[in-house]
Amino acid sequence: MSRKVSDSTIRRLSLYLRILEAMERKGGGTVSSVDLAAAADTTAAQVRKDLSLFGSFGKRGLGYQVADLARQVRDILGLSRRWRVALVGAGRIGSALFEYESFRRRGFEIVTVLDNDASKVGQRWGEVEVQDTADLDRVLRDADVEVAILTVPAGAAQEIAEQVVGAGIRGILNFAPAQLRVPDGVFVQDVNMVMELEALSFDLTNRVASAGRSTE
């Protein structure tokens, strides 16, 4: 269907959806591209361009129906369904993500947890039991998951990635600081918190001289 959709557009659609759902909770009604842009910290033209890539959802002179548009954006992003997710790596970060309510609310359900640490295997985490990474292929196939969250050490990430791909996973949310090599048709999203702090460090070091006043 729609081609040439940039990553920035996708990120903005996520953001629009978050805003629209907040508006929905506050009563709904209609919203203009100007309103949405203000909330999303972008321009009205940008909002309209982003949406126009997928269809005509507004009414000229009126704006967009909040609830309608929210549903449309959910459909575009593929969020009108549940996603079964595997968590590989039961360390501190993995454990925090397992409890993270925002994933579940959005329909991402962690249905299985794996680790290679014998002291963790067998632990009960809520409804699930931590499985051994040695059984990864079987566990992932049995659990019927399509997405894997990797919170393993950088050194293990590539090997685990290959294993989850072998088990049929097509989407990976990668927390390991490693450039994963995956076959065509498999998608990787990296979350690199150190990189974000480094970007802050750069900004603080280079983009500002004096405190307070910006060099616009």
Place this chain on the structure above:
Amino acid sequence: MSRKVSDSTIRRLSLYLRILEAMERKGGGTVSSVDLAAAADTTAAQVRKDLSLFGSFGKRGLGYQVADLARQVRDILGLSRRWRVALVGAGRIGSALFEYESFRRRGFEIVTVLDNDASKVGQRWGEVEVQDTADLDRVLRDADVEVAILTVPAGAAQEIAEQVVGAGIRGILNFAPAQLRVPDGVFVQDVNMVMELEALSFDLTNRVASAGRSTE
């Protein structure tokens, strides 16, 4: 000094640095833009353009001295120093980040932790004691921090952001799903894990039809 540096360039510099440091550990020597590009999954021209924004670090016919270039990139990113960091929000994610060794290794030191939950205030976390958010201004000034990591609920994020800015913080790593409004001269980096999963969901829904074969 150097103007017009894009966010993508900064992200790539972080990546180059990670790769260079791995090479350093394996012995160092020299590296060409072709090698670096292969490891960073980009092009040689891109590597040279990125670096050329900040100076001439290579030797024609030879390439770059690994250890030298690593040091240069660290300087560019402002990583040749320690950064004192405050963690606001002592929940699951905050606690995982507090233990996260990669921050410390990179020179980001969490020197104070705050929360508004009375049951958490006073807890000992390693070397530090969890402080009350009510005392945020005093605590942050006493601790002499420049960067804050926010792992608070979305609803509280804007208010906390204003408080940390008021206390003199100029860099915020924001984990809350909220668009923070901050004055000029303050930098915000968002980490939004739900958004990353939503991007994966989009890819899996729209960018692939059959399993395995890509539509290149």
Place this chain on the structure above:
DNA sequence: AGGTGTGAACACTTTCACAGCA
């Protein structure tokens, strides 16, 4: 020969501005 540094060409993204519908 080998590989950097860089202007010029190209590709992509955002903004402008306005025709057209409610």
Place this chain on the structure above:
DNA sequence: TGCTGTGAAAGTGTTCACACCT
């Protein structure tokens, strides 16, 4: 009149290709 949807213009980021140094 008010606001969308969209071609065209402007602006940014990436790739090409080659002069130049070692």
